[in-house]
Each structure stands twice: as C-alpha cells, then as structure tokens.
Amino acid sequence: DAGITQSPRHKVTETGTPVTLRCHQTENHRYMYWYRQDPGHGLRLIHYSYGVKDTDKGEVSDGYSVSRSKTEDFLLTLESATSSQTSVYFCAIRPLAGGSTDTQYFGPGTRLTVL
Amino acid sequence: QQQVKQSPQSLIVQKGGISIINCAYENTAFDYFPWYQQFPGKGPALLIAIRPDVSEKKEGRFTISFNKSAKQFSLHIMDSQPGDSATYFCAASRNSGNTPLVFGKGTRLSVIA
Numbered sequence: 001d002a003g004i005t006q007s008p009r010h011k012v013t014e015t016g017t018p019v020t021l022r023c024h025q026t027e028n029h030r031y032m033y034w035y036r037q038d039p040g041h042g043l044r045l046i047h048y049s050y051g052v053k054d055t056d057k058g059e060v061s062d063g064y065s066v067s068r069s070k071t072e073d074f075l076l077t078l079e080s081a082t083s084s085q086t087s088v089y090f091c092a093i094r095p096l097a098g099g100s101t102d103t104q105y106f107g108p109g110t111r112l113t114v115l
Numbered sequence: 116q117q118q119v120k121q122s123p124q125s126l127i128v129q130k131g132g133i134s135i136i137n138c139a140y141e142n143t144a145f146d147y148f149p150w151y152q153q154f155p156g157k158g159p160a161l162l163i164a165i166r167p168d169v170s171e172k173k174e175g176r177f178t179i180s181f182n183k184s185a186k187q188f189s190l191h192i193m194d195s196q197p198g199d200s201a202t203y204f205c206a207a208s209r210n211s212g213n214t215p216l217v218f219g220k221g222t223r224l225s226v227i228a
Binding site: 033035040041042043044045048058090102103104105106107108109 | 121124147149151156157158159160161164204208215216217218219220221
C-alpha cells in the first residue's frame with residue numbers, strides 16, 4: 001500500500017457543508033496527488049503537490065482546494081459540497097527513488113456521498 | 116480533450132482465453148506507459164509498465180505491446196483466469212518531474228469459467 005492512508009474511508013454529508021479528506025504517507029515522498037473516480041470517467045486529477053506548500057491544479061479542480069503544510073499530509077477540501085462531488089477519491093504518491101520514478105502508488109480511497 | 120483513449124469499456128473472456136485491451140495516446144512527449152489493475156473497493160495497483168524504447172514487455176501472463184508510430188499500446192493477458200476479473204486502466208506521462216499520469220477511462224474485464 002506504499003504507506004498511504006486515507007481518512008475517512010467513508011463519509012456521507014449534506015449539500016453545502018464543508019468536507020476535508022486527508023491523505024497521509026509515511027515515507028516522505030515529495031509528490032502527492034488527488035484523483036476522483038467516477039463510472040465512465042476513469043481517474044481524473046483534481047490537484048497535486050510537488051512539495052510543502054507547492055500545489056497545482058488538475059483537470060477537475062473547480063470546487064476543490066488543497067493544502068500541504070507538511071510532507072506527510074495532503075488535504076483535499078470541498079468548501080461547499082455538491083451532489084456532483086459524490087465520488088470515490090484516491091490519493092497517490094510518486095517516489096523519486098528506487099524502481100521507476102514515474103510510477104504512482106494509490107491509497108485505498110475515500111467514498112464520499114453528498115446528499 | 117482526452118489524451119488517452121481506452122477500449123473496450125467492458126470485456127468478457129472465457130477462462131484460458133486471451134484478454135486484449137487497447138489504448139491510444141495523442142501527446143508524442145509521453146514516455147511512460149503503465150497499466151493499473153483495480154479490484155472492487157480497492158485502489159488501483161500498478162500491474163506492468165513500458166517505455167517507448169522497447170516494443171514489448173512481458174511479466175508472467177501479462178504483456179504490453181507498444182507501437183510508437185501508431186501512438187498505441189495494448190495489454191494482453193494470456194491464459195485469463197477468473198481472478199483476473201477487475202478494472203484495468205492504461206495511463207501515460209512525460210518524464211518531466213512533476214507531470215502526473217493521465218488515465219484512460221478503464222476497461223471492466225470479466226473472465227468466466
């Protein structure tokens with residue numbers, strides 16, 4: 001599992017409420033990513049980070065913000081959740097040493113339902 | 116603009132048969148092409164990957180075939196087993212530091228006995 005944990009694993013919330021998902025890694029990898037997975041759309045990049053306080057937008061960043069105040073944690077925030085944000089969210093890391101440095105490893109996912 | 120197109124969306128194969136999933140890409144700067152396998156309720160896991168300096172890579176029953184001129188690559192699963200039933204994603208990226216992977220939309224494979 002590449003030392004990646006995501007919390008919570010499941011969450012049900014109501015439209016308009018703020019939600020924060022946490023990705024935690026134990027191996028000090030520099031690169032971290034947030035994807036969402038929806039039927040028929042595959043995995044789409046939301047935001048990514050290439051270091052503490054260094055982040056950039058992905059393909060579907062609208063309605064999401066991220067923060068990375070320390071290497072091990074990458075937070076994804078939905079400021080005001082909408083039903084269209086119901087999805088499974090995956091965090092990924094990319095090691096820069098050992099094996100292929102282009103490979104991304106994924107966490108177990110968070111299933112978010114917005115009612 | 117979808118940078119990596121994957122087909123078919125779903126595939127049913129008899130046990131012992133060959134499963135073939137195809138992907139096509141547009142960006143000629145891509146130089147890393149992995150395939151991921153995902154079981155229900157789990158995160159995607161790296162299965163096998165190839166770089167454009169070779170045309171084929173084999174790991175056990177899994178083979179990637181790569182055609183640089185056609186900008187296509189495919190996954191072949193030989194002697195398909197029911198345990199191979201999963202969703203498979205192709206992806207691509209440029210080896211330029213922080214460039215993330217771009218994924219195809221996935222293929223749901225069912226291997227039936």
